[in-house]
Structure formats: structure tokens, C-alpha cells
Amino acid sequence: MNKRVKDVVDGIVSAVQRVLDEKEITESEYRTALHYLMKVAEQREIALLCDVFFNSTVVATKARLSSGSTPAIEGPYYREDAPFVVDRLKTYDTDAHKPLLIKGTVKAVDGSVAEGVTIDVWHSTPDGKYSGFHDGIPTDFYRGKLRVGRDGQFSVRTTMPVAYQIPSDGPTGALLETMGGHSWRPAHVHFKVKAPGYETLTTQYYFEGGDWVGDDCCNGVEPSLISPEKVEEGARVMNIDFVIEPALERSGANT
Numbered sequence: 001m002n003k004r005v006k007d008v009v010d011g012i013v014s015a016v017q018r019v020l021d022e023k024e025i026t027e028s029e030y031r032t033a034l035h036y037l038m039k040v041a042e043q044r045e046i047a048l049l050c051d052v053f054f055n056s057t058v059v060a061t062k063a064r065l066s067s068g069s070t071p072a073i074e075g076p077y078y079r080e081d082a083p084f085v086v087d088r089l090k091t092y093d094t095d096a097h098k099p100l101l102i103k104g105t106v107k108a109v110d111g112s113v114a115e116g117v118t119i120d121v122w123h124s125t126p127d128g129k130y131s132g133f134h135d136g137i138p139t140d141f142y143r144g145k146l147r148v149g150r151d152g153q154f155s156v157r158t159t160m161p162v163a164y165q166i167p168s169d170g171p172t173g174a175l176l177e178t179m180g181g182h183s184w185r186p187a188h189v190h191f192k193v194k195a196p197g198y199e200t201l202t203t204q205y206y207f208e209g210g211d212w213v214g215d216d217c218c219n220g221v222e223p224s225l226i227s228p229e230k231v232e233e234g235a236r237v238m239n240i241d242f243v244i245e246p247a248l249e250r251s252g253a254n255t
Contacts, residue, residue, distance in 0.1 A: 039171045047076060049172045056219040063222075067109050068245040070224045072203040075190065077130040082120060085144035089121065089158040092141070097126040097162070101232065103155040104240035106148050106193060114244060117148035120192035121156060128164025160236055161187045163211045166218070176217060186212040186221065189238060198244045205238060 020030070040049050055073045062071050106117045122143035124130055132139035148154045167173060168183035176183050187210050193201040206213050206221055208229045213221055230237040 036171060036175070043170045045167070045170050045172045048167060048170075049175075051076065052166070052172060052176070052218050059220070066199075066245060068199065068243045069193075069201055069241075070203060070222050071201060072205075072222070072225055073218060073220045074192075074202045075204070077122065077133055078120070078190065078192065079122070079132045079139055079143060081132075081139060082122065082143040082145055083140045085146065085156065087156060089144050089156060090141045091159045092125075098160045099235040100158050100160045100189075100238060101155070101235045102158065102189065102238045102240070103153070104242065105152045106154065106195070106242045106244060107152055108198070109243055109245050113150070113152040114148075114195040114198055115150075117152075117193065117195040117244075119146040119148060119154060119242075120144075120194075121146060121158075121189065123158070123161040123189040124164055124187070126159060126162055128162050157235070160207075161189060163187045181217060182215070183217050184212045184215075185218060186210045186216055188220075191240075191242070193242050193244055195244060197247055199247050201242060201244050205240060207236070207238075 019025075040046055051073065059071050059073055102121065106114060106119070108114050120143070122130070125134075125137065125142055129135055129137060131137040131141040131143055142158070144156070146154050146156055163184055163186050165173075165183045166185060168176075173183045186206050188204045188206045190204045191201070193203075204220065204225065206226050208226050213226060227238045227240070230239070
């Protein structure tokens with residue numbers, strides 16, 4: 001028996017049973033919910049539904065236990081096979097959106113510079129799509145891996161992402177609308193910071209003053225993740241000082 005699995009499943013079941021009782025759920029409502037979940041599975045939106053409602057809670061728990069930078073949800077559009085880049089992400093020449101300069105540092109919690117740091121960077125196209133997933137956009141566009149210098153600094157140029165809707169024409173979007181919500185995410189840039197001997201930091205940063213920053217459908221925005229409005233030589237600047245923490249020792253007791 002896997003005690004960790006049993007404890008988590010028992011907790012989930014108990015929480016659901018408590019809500020069913022407290023809200024006096026009827027048999028008809030229960031069957032409606034089952035049919036809804038079947039539709040979610042049929043339209044392959046299980047991951048989407050869970051990300052919208054639960055991922056931010058898991059991330060918040062991680063943040064509470066962490067001494068490093070604020071983590072954030074990863075989302076469904078990370079690609080391990082993104083290419084290494086030097087100083088610029090590949091974008092289409094026809095992009096009319098404002099240029100973006102992302103720069104900053106990566107340091108350990110004790111202030112020292114970590115060695116062998118790489119940063120995955122990825123974000124939406126100017127029309128809210130992701131390379132490697134939508135419209136046949138090649139994987140080497142709007143994403144890339146950076147090698148952080150020995151001084152802990154990094155810099156890369158790209159174009160501004162935009163706010164976009166998560167898939168809204170399926171059961172997840174219908175549920176959000178029924179609850180009086182919406183399916184919009186604010187413009188953001190994703191990061192995954194890796195270094196030997198350190199915990200991987202997965203996060204994303206948003207833009208001060210951006211649409212939906214105060215009302216993200218995935219509840220992913222924390223104040224520390226909002227980049228202040230700053231412009232240098234015509235480019236919006238996102239300046240981030242990442243702090244990473246030593247890797248935790250993994251126990252096999254629950255496996």
C-alpha cells in the first residue's frame with residue numbers, strides 16, 4: 001500500500017462528501033455533474049479543468065514552503081525541446097507588437113551565484129498562440145533556453161505577449177461562464193530555471209497595468225509576479241532577480 005496516495009485520496013473523498021452533504025446535493029444534480037465530467041473527458045479537457053481550478057493551490061503551497069522566488073503555474077505549453085538562444089527569441093518579422101527586453105539575475109538563497117544555470121523562456125505569439133502547439137508554428141519561435149553567465153546575469157529580447165482566452169468553447173469554458181466567470185488570462189512570460197543541485201523554479205511574470213492582471217481565470221497572479229511598467233529605448237523591460245534554493249533530499253518512504 002502507498003500511504004501517501006491513500007492519505008491524499010481519503011482527504012479528497014472526505015472533502016467532496018462534506019460538500020455534497022453541506023450543500024444538500026440532489027440526485028439530479030449529482031447525475032448532472034457526472035454527465036458533465038463525462039463530457040470533460042470526452043473533449044479531453046481534464047487537464048484544463050484541473051489547471052483552472054486546482055493548480056494555483058498546489059503552487060501556493062509550494063510558495064509557502066519555499067525560500068526562493070515565487071513559483072507559478074506551468075500551463076500546458078512548455079516544450080523541453082526548445083532551442084538554446086543567445087540574445088533573442090525568434091519571432092516573425094511581421095510582428096507589430098512592442099519589443100520586450102527580459103533581463104535580470106539568478107542567485108541562490110544565500111546570495112551566491114549558482115553554476116550551470118539555464119532558463120527556459122516561452123510566451124504567446126501576438127495573437128495568443130503557442131509555438132509547437134498551435135497553427136503549425138515552429139517550436140523554435142517565441143521560446144528558447146538561455147545559459148546564464150558566470151556573473152549570474154541574463155538578457156534576452158523578444159516581443160510582447162498578449163492576453164488570451166484559454167479554450168472556452170468546451171465544458172470548462174461553459175462552467176466558468178455558468179459561474180459568472182470568464183476564460184481570459186493576462187499577458188505573461190513563462191520561465192523554468194534549472195541548475196545542478198537546485199530545485200527547479202517554474203514561474204511566470206505579468207505586466208503592470210495589463211488586461212486581466214487583477215482577474216486571471218486561473219488565479220495565477222501574485223503581486224510579486226507583476227513586473228512594473230518600465231521602458232528603455234522603446235522596449236518594455238521585464239527585470240527579474242530569480243532566487244533558487246538547494247534541492248531537497250528525496251525520500252523513498254512513500255514510493
